[in-house]
Structures are given as C-alpha cells and as structure tokens.
C-alpha cells in the first residue's frame with residue numbers, strides 16, 4: 164500500500180496571527196503523525212512562520228505555486244530556491260484556480276515543475292476537468308492531455324519524484340465531492356497512462372491524491388480506496404479540527 168499524503172491548501176486565507184494559530188493547533192493535534200505524510204500549504208508571506216512552528220514535528224511545508232525562473236526582474240513572482248530557503252519541501256503546481264484566473268497552461272505548468280524538481284521540491288501537479296467537460300464526455304481527453312503535457316519531456320526518474328492530485332473542478336469548493344467510484348475511475352486512468360509511458364514499477368509506486376470538497380465526513384470513504392493515495396484539501400484544511408480529523412482518517416486506514 165502506498166503511503167497516503169494529506170495536504171492542506173490554504174489558498175488566499177489567513178493573516179499571520181491566524182496562520183500561526185492554525186499551525187500551532189495542528190502541531191498539537193497531529194504533529195507526531197507517523198503513518199501518513201502531512202503537508203501545509205499556506206500563502207507565501209506565512210511560509211516562514213508556519214515552517215518555524217512545524218519544523219520539529221512530522222508536518223511538512225509546501226507552497227501553492229512557484230515561478231520557473233530562479234531569480235531576477237519578475238516582479239511579484241516567487242522562485243524555487245526561495246521556497247526551499249524557507250523550508251518548503253512541496254509545491255502545488257497547476258491548481259485549477261491558477262489555470263482559470265491566472266492563465267496557467269499545461270506548458271507553463273510544465274516549466275514550473277521543471278524548476279521545482281531542479282531545487283528538490285516535490286511538485287503536486289493538479290489536473291481535473293470542469294463540469295462542462297465532464298458532461299460533454301471529454302473528461303478522459305482533458306485529464307490525459309493535462310498529464311501528458313504537464314509531464315512532457317520529463318524522464319521516468321523525474322516523474323517518480325512527483326505527485327498528481329486529481330481535482331475535478333466541479334468538486335472544488337462546491338461541497339459536492341466526487342464519489343469514490345468517480346475518483347477511482349480517473350485515478351486508474353492516470354495510473355494506466357503513467358504505466359504506459361514510464362512502466363509498471365513507477366505507476367505502482369506513484370501517489371495520486373484526490374481533491375475536491377474533502378471533509379471529515381467523506382474522508383474515510385474516499386481514502387479507503389486503494390487507488391486514492393491521499394487528499395488535497397482546501398476549505399476543510401482551514402480549521403484545525405476538521406483537517407486533523409481528515410489526517411486521522413488517513414492514519415487509521417494505514418493500520419487497516
């Protein structure tokens with residue numbers, strides 16, 4: 164069984180005092196978590212402080228985005244070495260909100276992943292179809308293209324260092340999660356794709372998270388699926404109790 168990875172995407176939420184409080188509370192509740200990997204992805208200005216709070220715990224730090232250049236005249240952007248210098252080990256890339264509001268394409272996602280890998284960050288590549296795409300019967304084409312183009316030109320060794328999060332856009336922030344069957348269908352599709360491109364060994368070890376309205380109420384039924392290697396959690400990661408409950412669901416299942 165692959166080790167589950169539970170990541171909290173705080174998006175554009177939390178001031179510094181609020182972020183410090185949430186990180187402190189999570190450290191208290193799940194800081195010694197052992198059987199699942201846990202990552203907090205606060206906004207950029209909070210990374211350092213949150214990192215300081217969790218550094219002597221088992222909780223890891225991640226960012227929500229990065230730019231592909233290493234440094235220079237790119238006002239407002241944040242580079243991979245900056246992220247590692249404040250303790251990040253993970254970075255979300257190609258979140259659907261970045262694709263929708265900030266013009267991210269599979270090509271720019273690919274460049275960001277390259278920068279992340281160069282500096283030893285684990286990219287969490289987000290893919291997923293919109294409701295219109297699903298209803299038009301093009302889910303498979305959309306997700307396949309996002310994975311293929313997002314991963315274009317990477318070697319199997321590089322791909323092995325990544326994580327993919329399947330996040331159907333219609334499930335993000337809507338309270339309408341994909342059913343375990345729907346998620347498993349797409350995870351299997353992605354895993355088959357990885358298998359055909361990089362081999363069975365890589366595909367069997369590769370972690371694919373599900374994201375989209377994961378809550379303490381539905382975490383168990385989703386995470387108990389062998390095909391679902393963890394969760395990328397938005398709204399429910401903003402409160403310590405609900406995020407901790409999701410983490411504990413993952414932990415319990417790792418003993419099952």
Ligand code: PEP
Nearest residue numbers: 335336374375376397398
């Ligand atoms: C997300 O934004 O990655 C996400 C899954 O959000 P939510 O859990 O709020 O649907």
